[in-house]
Amino acid sequence: MSPSKSNPTAAANGGTIIDATGTRTEVIQSPVTTITDKPRRLVSASDGPDIAFRWIARGSGTIVVTVMLLVGLFLAYQGFQALHVAGPSFITEQSWDPNSGKFGIAAVLAGTAFIALTAISFALPLSLGTALYISEYAPAKIKNALVTIVDLMAAVPSVVYGLWGLFFLSPNVLPVSQWISTYLGWIPIFAVDGFDQNDPLSSPTAFAASTFIAGIVVALMVAPITSSIMREVFTQAPLGEREGALALGATKWGMISSVVLPFGRGGIIGGTMLGLGRALGETIAVFLIISPVFVIQPHILEKGANSISALIALRYNEASKFEISALMAAGLSLFVITLIVNFIASTIIGRSRSGNETT
Amino acid sequence: MTTVLDKRSTPPASAVTRGTQETPRTWIPPETMPPASEPRRSTATIRTVDVIRLLGSAFAAIGFTAWLFFYALPLQGVIGFVVVAYVIFLLLFGILTAFDENGQTVRDRIVAVFVNSLAFLMLLALFSVVVYTVGRGVGPLGNLNFFTQDMSNAGPLDPLTRGGVIHAVLGTLIMITIALAISIPLGLLTAVFLSEFPGRYARFVRTVVEAMTALPSIVAGLFIYATIIVFLGFNRSGFAASLAITVMMLPIIIRSADVVLRLVPGNLKEAARALGASTWRTVWTVTLPTARSGLTTAIILGTARGIGETSPVLLTAGATTFLNVNPLSGPMTSLPLTTFTFVKSPENNMIARGFGTAAVLMVLVLVLFALARAIGGRGPGQLSTRQQRARARQSRDDGYRYRARALGVPTSAVRRANPRSLPAAAATRSGAGVADSAAVGLTVATIAPVSPAVAEATAQQTRAARTLRRRLSEWRLLPKPSAAINRFRRSSKAPQGSPEPGPNSTPPAPDTSGPTRKDPDA
Numbered sequence: 001m002s003p004s005k006s007n008p009t010a011a012a013n014g015g016t017i018i019d020a021t022g023t024r025t026e027v028i029q030s031p032v033t034t035i036t037d038k039p040r041r042l043v044s045a046s047d048g049p050d051i052a053f054r055w056i057a058r059g060s061g062t063i064v065v066t067v068m069l070l071v072g073l074f075l076a077y078q079g080f081q082a083l084h085v086a087g088p089s090f091i092t093e094q095s096w097d098p099n100s101g102k103f104g105i106a107a108v109l110a111g112t113a114f115i116a117l118t119a120i121s122f123a124l125p126l127s128l129g130t131a132l133y134i135s136e137y138a139p140a141k142i143k144n145a146l147v148t149i150v151d152l153m154a155a156v157p158s159v160v161y162g163l164w165g166l167f168f169l170s171p172n173v174l175p176v177s178q179w180i181s182t183y184l185g186w187i188p189i190f191a192v193d194g195f196d197q198n199d200p201l202s203s204p205t206a207f208a209a210s211t212f213i214a215g216i217v218v219a220l221m222v223a224p225i226t227s228s229i230m231r232e233v234f235t236q237a238p239l240g241e242r243e244g245a246l247a248l249g250a251t252k253w254g255m256i257s258s259v260v261l262p263f264g265r266g267g268i269i270g271g272t273m274l275g276l277g278r279a280l281g282e283t284i285a286v287f288l289i290i291s292p293v294f295v296i297q298p299h300i301l302e303k304g305a306n307s308i309s310a311l312i313a314l315r316y317n318e319a320s321k322f323e324i325s326a327l328m329a330a331g332l333s334l335f336v337i338t339l340i341v342n343f344i345a346s347t348i349i350g351r352s353r354s355g356n357e358t359t
Numbered sequence: 360m361t362t363v364l365d366k367r368s369t370p371p372a373s374a375v376t377r378g379t380q381e382t383p384r385t386w387i388p389p390e391t392m393p394p395a396s397e398p399r400r401s402t403a404t405i406r407t408v409d410v411i412r413l414l415g416s417a418f419a420a421i422g423f424t425a426w427l428f429f430y431a432l433p434l435q436g437v438i439g440f441v442v443v444a445y446v447i448f449l450l451l452f453g454i455l456t457a458f459d460e461n462g463q464t465v466r467d468r469i470v471a472v473f474v475n476s477l478a479f480l481m482l483l484a485l486f487s488v489v490v491y492t493v494g495r496g497v498g499p500l501g502n503l504n505f506f507t508q509d510m511s512n513a514g515p516l517d518p519l520t521r522g523g524v525i526h527a528v529l530g531t532l533i534m535i536t537i538a539l540a541i542s543i544p545l546g547l548l549t550a551v552f553l554s555e556f557p558g559r560y561a562r563f564v565r566t567v568v569e570a571m572t573a574l575p576s577i578v579a580g581l582f583i584y585a586t587i588i589v590f591l592g593f594n595r596s597g598f599a600a601s602l603a604i605t606v607m608m609l610p611i612i613i614r615s616a617d618v619v620l621r622l623v624p625g626n627l628k629e630a631a632r633a634l635g636a637s638t639w640r641t642v643w644t645v646t647l648p649t650a651r652s653g654l655t656t657a658i659i660l661g662t663a664r665g666i667g668e669t670s671p672v673l674l675t676a677g678a679t680t681f682l683n684v685n686p687l688s689g690p691m692t693s694l695p696l697t698t699f700t701f702v703k704s705p706e707n708n709m710i711a712r713g714f715g716t717a718a719v720l721m722v723l724v725l726v727l728f729a730l731a732r733a734i735g736g737r738g739p740g741q742l743s744t745r746q747q748r749a750r751a752r753q754s755r756d757d758g759y760r761y762r763a764r765a766l767g768v769p770t771s772a773v774r775r776a777n778p779r780s781l782p783a784a785a786a787t788r789s790g791a792g793v794a795d796s797a798a799v800g801l802t803v804a805t806i807a808p809v810s811p812a813v814a815e816a817t818a819q820q821t822r823a824a825r826t827l828r829r830r831l832s833e834w835r836l837l838p839k840p841s842a843a844i845n846r847f848r849r850s851s852k853a854p855q856g857s858p859e860p861g862p863n864s865t866p867p868a869p870d871t872s873g874p875t876r877k878d879p880d881a
Contacts, residue, residue, distance in 0.1 A: 129477025157667025
C-alpha cells in the first residue's frame with residue numbers, strides 16, 4: 001500500500017481519532033463497507049486554560065454571590081437581634097430610642113411611604129408625558145438629543161438635587177403649599193396644623209421641610225428612570241397597529257390611546273414601580289430637606305417628615321452596637337420592601353406583551 | 360362576463376333598455392367634465408391655525424391671570440401664577456379649538472399641548488437644577504485656590520479666597536479608583552460567567568445580583584460601617600468607603616454588563632466555536648471585543664453612580680477638612696460628602712463653597728456621562744470609523760501574511776508588492792461584516808483555500824444581487840445604478856481586504872450579524 005493510494009478522508013480522520021492506524025488499514029482494504037460513521041460527541045473536551053477560565057469565572061461569581069449573601073444575612077442576623085428585643089412593637093412603635101428598648105419603624109416607614117407616594121404622583125405624569133413626547137411627538141431631529149438629556153438627568157448626583165430642593169425649590173414652593181392648604185385644607189392630607197391664614201403673625205415656615213417638598217425633589221430624581229423605561233416600551237409598539245389605527249381615521253391621540261398605551265401598559269406600571277423602589281431608598285436629598293419627626297405625619301404639607309434612610313443617616317453616628325442593630329433592622333425592612341417592589345416591577349414588565357421581547 | 364368596457368359611447372342607451380335585452384351590468388359613464396385638479400394636501404404636522412390658537416389663548420391666559428392676581432383675588436407667588444395661567448390657557452385653547460373642530464380633534468389637540476408642556480417641564484427642571492447649582496457655585500469656582508487648597512486653614516467665616524476642595528477631589532478619585540479596581544474584574548468576570556456558563560448556579564447568581572440592585576445605598580454603607588468599623592474595629596478610612604461604594608456599584612455593573620453580553624450575536628460566537636476555538640479563546644477574542652463599547656458604558660455609568668453617591672461615604676469615610684491621600688489610614692472625604700458638610704453650615708460662604716463643590720462634582724459626572732455616550736452609542740459589533748479602519752488594516756495584514764506563507768517569501772515582500780492604494784474599503788462597508796471576518800480570522804490559518812465550487816456559488820450570488828439591484832433601481836426603489844453601484848464596484852475591487860489568501864478571492868464578508876437590538880439599559 002503506497003501513500004498515494006490512501007484515502008484523503010481517512011488520512012484526515014487519522015489526525016483526530018486516536019486509534020488512527022487501525023482505522024486507516026480498514027478503510028483501504030474495503031472503503032465502502034467498513035466505515036463506521038459514529039455520531040460525534042457534541043461536547044468537546046476542554047483544554048487546560050479553558051478549565052482554568054471556567055473555574056475563575058465560576059469563582060468570581062461565587063465571590064460576588066458570597067458578598068451579596070453576606071450583606072443580606074448580616075443584615076438579617078443583626079436586624080433579628082433588634083427585632084427580638086423589640087418584638088411586634090417594632091411595627092407599631094413610632095419613637096426611636098433603642099437604648100430604652102422602645103423603638104419602632106411606624107413613623108419612619110409611614111414617612112418613607114408618604115414621600116415615595118408623593119414623589120410617584122408627581123413623577124408618573126411627568127415621566128409619562130416625557131416618554132410620550134419623545135416617542136410620539138418630538139421631531140426626529142431632536143429625539144436622540146432628548147433621550148440623552150433625560151438619561152443625563154438620571155446621572156446627576158442626588159446631593160445636587162438635594163441642594164436645589166433646599167435652596168431653590170423650597171422657598172418657591174411655600175406659597176403654593178400655603179394656597180393648597182388654605183383652599184384644599186378640608187382634605188385631610190392637605191391640612192396643616194399651626195398655620196392660620198388670618199393670623200398675620202403665623203409664618204409660612206410651617207410649610208418648609210415638608211414631605212411635599214421632599215417628594216417633589218425625589219420625583220425629579222425618579223422621573224428620568226421611569227421615563228426611559230416607558231419610552232423604551234412605547235417605541236416598540238408595532239408599526240402595523242399604529243398605521244392601522246391612523247388609517248382607520250384615528251387622531252394622533254386616538255392612535256396613542258388605542259395602540260401605544262395598551263401596548264406599553266406593562267412598561268408604564270413596571271417603570272413606575274422601579275421608580276418607586278428608587279424613591280424608597282433615596283437618602284441624602286431627603287435628609288437635606290426634611291426636618292425629622294418621629295410621629296406619623298400624614299399632613300404632607302406640614303413641616304416635619306421622616307424616612308428610614310434619613311433615620312439611618314441621622315442616628316448611625318455614635319451609636320452603640322445595639323443601636324446599630326436596631327438601625328440594621330430598619331435598613332432590613334427598607335431592603336425587603338424595595339426588593340418586593342422591584343420584584344413585582346420586573347415581573348410585570350416581563351409578563352406584559354411589550355416586555356416579552358425586551359426581557 | 361357581461362362587462363363591457365370598450366363601448367364607452369353607448370352605455371346610456373343600453374341602460375335605458377335594461378331588462379329588454381342583454382345589457383352590460385357594469386359600465387363607465389362618459390366623461391362629461393374634466394377631472395378636477397385635486398389641491399395638494401399639506402402633510403406638515405404644524406398647522407397654522409393651531410399656532411394662531413395657541414398664541415391667542417396664551418396671551419389671553421396671561422392677561423386673565425394677571426387680572427386675577429393683581430385685582431380680583433388675593434393671590435401671590437410665581438409658581439401659583441404660572442399654574443393658574445396654564446390651566447386657563449388649556450381651557451381657552453380647548454374652547455377655541457371647539458369652535459371649528461369636533462370633540463375628538465379637540466381632545467387630540469389638548470393632549471398634544473399637554474404632553475408637550477410636560478416634556479418641557481421636565482427639561483426645564485433639569486436645566487434649572489444645572490444652571491442654579493453652577494450659578495451659585497460661580498463665586499468659589501472663580502478662585503484658583505478652590506482647586507489647589509484644602510479646608511484645613513479655612514474656617515467657616517473665611518472669605519472664598521482661602522480654602523478649597525482639593526482634598527475632596529483627590530479623595531473621590533482615590534475611592535473610585537479602588538472601587539473600580541475591585542469591581543471591574545469581579546464584575547466583568549461574573550457577567551461573563553452569567554452569560555457563558557448558563558445553568559442552575561448561574562441563574563442563582565443572577566437572581567441574587569438582581570435582588571441586590573434593590574439594596575439602598577445607605578444600607579450598603581451601614582453594612583460596611585457595622586462590619587469593618589464597629590465589629591472589626593478599624594477606623595473610618597477611604598478604603599472602607601471604597602468597599603461601601605463597591606458593594607453598591609457591583610450589582611449595577613454586573614447587571615448592565617450581563618445585558619450587554621447577552622446581546623452579542625450568537626453567530627459570532629458560533630463561528631469561533633466552529634473554527635475550533637475554546638470557550639476561553641471565544642470569550643477573549645470574540646465576545647469581549649464585540650461588546651467592548653457596551654461594557655465600557657456599563658462601567659462608566661456605574662462609576663458615575665458611585666462617584667455621585669453620598670450616603671455610603673457619609674457612614675464610612677469620616678469627613679475631614681485636610682488633604683489625606685492614604686486610603687488605609689485616617690479619615691477621607693469625597694466631593695458629595697464635602698458638599699453635604701458645607702451646606703449644613705449656616706454661613707453663606709460655606710454654602711457657596713458647597714455649591715462650588717456640587718458644580719465640580721456635576722461637571723465630573725457629566726464628563727463621564729458624555730464619555731459613556733461617545734463610546735457606547737453603538738450596539739455590540741458595530742464599530743466606529745476608526746475601529747473599522749483598524750480592523751481592515753489588520754485583516755489586510757493577515758492577507759499579506761497568508762499569501763507570503765503560501766508563496767514562501769517574507770511578508771514584507773508581499774506588502775511591498777501590494778501598495779496601500781486601496782486599503783480594503785470593501786471590507787469596511789459594514790462594521791458588523793468586519794467583526795465577522797475578524798472572528799473568522801481568528802483561526803483562519805487552518806482553513807484550506809476556498810474551493811472553486813464555493814467561489815462560483817458566491818459569484819453567482821453576487822451576480823443575482825446586482826441584477827436585483829438593477830431591477831429595483833428601474834422601479835425607482837433604489838438610486839440609479841450609475842452612482843451607487845459604480846461606487847460599490849470601485850470599492851469592491853480591493854481583494855486584499857478579505858483575509859482569505861490565494862487566487863480564490865472571495866467577495867466581501869457577508870453582513871451576517873444577528874439582529875443587534877438596541878441596548879435597553881445602557
